[in-house]
Amino acid sequence: YQALQRVDPRDRQYGGICAGTETTAHPEYGSVNAATDKLVYGTWAVSLDVTAYGAGLMAHSARLLKEFPQYQTRAEGLYNQARLAWQYHEEQTRYDNPSDASYLYASLQLYLASLVFEEANTAFSEALYQAFEKVATFLLIEDGSWPHQYRPGNSMAQITTSHFISYLLHEENKQSSLANALHALIEKEVVNGTWMGFSLQDSFYPQGATKAYGWGAATAQGRYADPYIYAYRLESDAERKQELFDIVAQFGDYALGLNPLGISFVTGLGTVQVSSVLHLDSYFSKEAGLGPVAGILVYGPSLERSNAPYQRVVSDVLYPEWEDLPAQRRWTDGWSLVNSNEFTVWETMIWNICMFGFLCGPAQ
Numbered sequence: 001y002q003a004l005q006r007v008d009p010r011d012r013q014y015g016g017i018c019a020g021t022e023t024t025a026h027p028e029y030g031s032v033n034a035a036t037d038k039l040v041y042g043t044w045a046v047s048l049d050v051t052a053y054g055a056g057l058m059a060h061s062a063r064l065l066k067e068f069p070q071y072q073t074r075a076e077g078l079y080n081q082a083r084l085a086w087q088y089h090e091e092q093t094r095y096d097n098p099s100d101a102s103y104l105y106a107s108l109q110l111y112l113a114s115l116v117f118e119e120a121n122t123a124f125s126e127a128l129y130q131a132f133e134k135v136a137t138f139l140l141i142e143d144g145s146w147p148h149q150y151r152p153g154n155s156m157a158q159i160t161t162s163h164f165i166s167y168l169l170h171e172e173n174k175q176s177s178l179a180n181a182l183h184a185l186i187e188k189e190v191v192n193g194t195w196m197g198f199s200l201q202d203s204f205y206p207q208g209a210t211k212a213y214g215w216g217a218a219t220a221q222g223r224y225a226d227p228y229i230y231a232y233r234l235e236s237d238a239e240r241k242q243e244l245f246d247i248v249a250q251f252g253d254y255a256l257g258l259n260p261l262g263i264s265f266v267t268g269l270g271t272v273q274v275s276s277v278l279h280l281d282s283y284f285s286k287e288a289g290l291g292p293v294a295g296i297l298v299y300g301p302s303l304e305r306s307n308a309p310y311q312r313v314v315s316d317v318l319y320p321e322w323e324d325l326p327a328q329r330r331w332t333d334g335w336s337l338v339n340s341n342e343f344t345v346w347e348t349m350i351w352n353i354c355m356f357g358f359l360c361g362p363a364q
Helices: 047-064 071-093 100-119 120-141 165-169 177-191 224-236 238-254 281-289 309-317 345-360
Strands: none
Touching: 047 071, 047 100, 071 100, 100 120, 100 165, 120 177, 165 177, 165 224, 177 224, 224 345, 238 281, 238 345
C-alpha cells in the first residue's frame, strides 16, 4: 500500500492508493521465472476501496508498532500515511455516505490509532468512532446488503471477523452494547458452524469443512477458521477454548494430509505432496532437483473440470474418470491442470498462514 500511494502534494489524487499492478498476458511456463520475465507491468488507477483498506491497514500496523521503542519513527510514518489516505477517501465520498466492508475496517482502525497518536484531538477520534458505529450497525447488526455482509465461510461475502474484532479487544469498548452485540454475532456463527455448516460433534471422523470445492474451497481451510479463532480469543472457559482449538486444528490438518487422498497440498510439507505446481519459479527449482518452491498451497480438489485441451491432457488420464470420482478425489498432479494445481496468495495461502499462526503462536 505504501508503494502504491500517491504522495506528491501536487497530485490531484494526493493520498489515494492505486489498485495494484498487472500485465496483459501470462508469462510462459517453463521459459521465464520472476527474474527473467520480460512482460511490461502497469499500475491500476487509484481505487477508493483499496485506499480505505490501505488506510486501515497502515493505521492498524502503526498502532501495533507503537508498542516497540525501536519502531517509533516507523509507526509515526505509517500513521501519517494512513491519515493521508483517509483524508483523500473522505474528500471523495463526502456526499456518498460510505457503507461497505473497507470503510468498516478503515474507520475502526483509524479510530483506535487516533487514541494513541492524537490523544488531544478528541474531536477527530469521536468523529471516527461515530463513523464506525454507524457503519457497523448497518452492516453487522442490521445485516447490511449483499455482498457487504458477515457470512464467515462464504468467500463472496465481503466482511470477515477481522474487519471488526479490534473493537472487541480494545479495553475501552469491551463492555459496550455494540461490543456485546458483535460478540454475539461471532458466537452465533460458531454455533451454526458458519456458512459451511461444520459440526465437530456430527462428524463421523476427523475432517475439514467441505461444503464446497473448487479454486481452493477445500484446501484453504483458513477461510472457515476465522470466527473460531476469535471466539477462542474472547473465551475464558478452558474446556470450551480447547474445543474451539480442536476445530481449528482439524481445519489446519486437512491441507496437510487429513483428506481422502492422504496428500499434503502444501509444497515441501508431508510424505506425499504436490510435485507439479503451476508456478514459474518452481519449474526451474524442480528441474534443478530441488522440487517445487516450498510453502505453496494449491487449489486442490475441484468439483468441475475444465474442457481446455491443455488441462484435459492431465485430467483425462485419471481412472475412474473425473466425473465418476467422489468430490474430494477429483484431483491429480500436473501443472497444466490449472483448476487444481495453481494457487494465489489471496485465495489460498494467506488464509492458512493466519490459521497456522494461531495454532502455533502466542495464543498457546
